[in-house]
Structure formats: C-alpha cells, structure tokens
Amino acid sequence: MLMRLDKYLCSCGTGTRTEVKKIIKSKRVKVNNKIIDTSDFKVDETMTVTLDNKVVEYNKYTYIMLNKPAGYLSATRDNNKDTVIDLLEEKYRNMGLFPAGRLDRDTVGLVILTNDGDFAHNTLSPKKHVSKTYIAHIEGTLPPDACEIFNKGVILKDFTCESADLIIEETHNDYTVVRVTIHEGKYHQIKRMFLSLGCKVIYLKRISFGPIELDNKLKEGEYRLLDPKEMEFVKAVR
Ligand code: URA
Numbered sequence: 001m002l003m004r005l006d007k008y009l010c011s012c013g014t015g016t017r018t019e020v021k022k023i024i025k026s027k028r029v030k031v032n033n034k035i036i037d038t039s040d041f042k043v044d045e046t047m048t049v050t051l052d053n054k055v056v057e058y059n060k061y062t063y064i065m066l067n068k069p070a071g072y073l074s075a076t077r078d079n080n081k082d083t084v085i086d087l088l089e090e091k092y093r094n095m096g097l098f099p100a101g102r103l104d105r106d107t108v109g110l111v112i113l114t115n116d117g118d119f120a121h122n123t124l125s126p127k128k129h130v131s132k133t134y135i136a137h138i139e140g141t142l143p144p145d146a147c148e149i150f151n152k153g154v155i156l157k158d159f160t161c162e163s164a165d166l167i168i169e170e171t172h173n174d175y176t177v178v179r180v181t182i183h184e185g186k187y188h189q190i191k192r193m194f195l196s197l198g199c200k201v202i203y204l205k206r207i208s209f210g211p212i213e214l215d216n217k218l219k220e221g222e223y224r225l226l227d228p229k230e231m232e233f234v235k236a237v238r
Helices: 005-011 017-025 117-124 146-152 189-195 228-237
Strands: 029-031 049-051 063-068 108-114 132-139 165-171 175-182 201-209 223-225
Touching: 005 017, 005 029, 005 049, 063 228, 108 117, 117 228, 132 189, 146 165, 175 189, 189 201
Parallel strands: 108 201
Antiparallel strands: 029 049, 063 108, 063 223, 132 175, 132 201, 165 175
C-alpha cells in the first residue's frame, strides 16, 4: 500500500506530522538509499526507509501499555473530561489509538491502547477467553462464602457471570484486599459482582490482561510500547 513518506514516519512513531516534515526537509531521510526531501513522496512496506542511516521499521499498528491513573476516561475524546489519550505525548495522539477494553474513570492500572481494531475486538470476544486480573479493596469484610459464589458464577440482574477466581489477599480493620480474575468484561462487572454480595469496591486496579502483566516500572500515567514477548499475545489473539 503506497503512502506519503511523512505519514509512514508518523505511523512508526518518529514524531508529529510537523516534526516529521521538518526532518524530511533537512535531508535526514533516505528511501532505498536515496535522500528524499519531499513529504509527499510515496513509499510502501517493501521499501527501506532510514532516518540518520538507521532503518525505520514499518509498523502497521501500534500497541501501548498504559498505567492508567484515576480521573481519566477510557475514551478517545471528551468535551469536559480528560481521556487516556490526553496522557500520551503528541506524536501518539494522531495515530487513531483507542483503549482495547474500558476501565471506569476511577479504576487504575493496565490499559492497552492500540489502533488495531481486530485485536481490540477479539480481546472482548468470549471465545478468546482473555482473562483480566484486578486487585480490589472492598469496604469492610466479605461474606464467608464469597470465593465459592464467585467460583460458581455470580448472578446479576441481567446476566450470569462466568466462573471467576477470588483470592483474599489481606484483611484490615475496615477493608479487605482481594485479587479477582474474570474471563469477560461487562460494564462495571467487578463492582457489580461485589455489590451482589452487598459489598462496595473502594479501589480497583487492573494488573493483567491475558498474559500481559502491568509493568511495575510504569508509574501511574506512564506508558510504553509492548515488548516482543507481549506482542506474541497480540499475534495469537488477532
Ligand atoms: N470492573 C469494574 O467494575 N470496573 C472496571 O473499571 C473494570 C472492571
């Protein structure tokens, strides 16, 4: 597929459209070993594009791991509220990235941002069984049979959840720390599952998405591209 050289470089994360245009003009870019200084020059995936003599690999899609802070919507745009896309540096903001699976505004932790619609769609499909693990803080204590109920499948007003794993990690005076793994992702699912037991979630953090674990080096609000090992999961799900 032929595309403009500036678009190619942008989609590889080289910079914003304006930055990339400047880079091209300054004769730092070669296509098949020939300096090209016009942004509308047409390239395709078979050509070798270099910047300062280093090959710029073409990536059709981008996959980012974000440690989402509270207070950000899992959406691409909102008139009043900040979205997860607002956390990205400018070069990533015009790539058509969106969150693969939503977290509530007050939920923190792992979000995968991508512009690969097939991947995002498949991660939501029950057939693919992409499990998600959360750490939750629950106000007060849980009923003694909570783990059993989660294991059997919590019955909500509009649907019955698949079996979920619930592990009690810590009990404190006024709250309980649990680890929950679910294999689907209905709206407010974790909060509603606990609510069905009469319990309130006061903190929720997603720590894994399929085999991808939240990188503990990422502080809230920080992000990085998925590494080659994590990309194996992307390829398997596509
Ligand atoms: N379940 C919820 O209730 N909220 C989330 O953000 C994710 C899962």
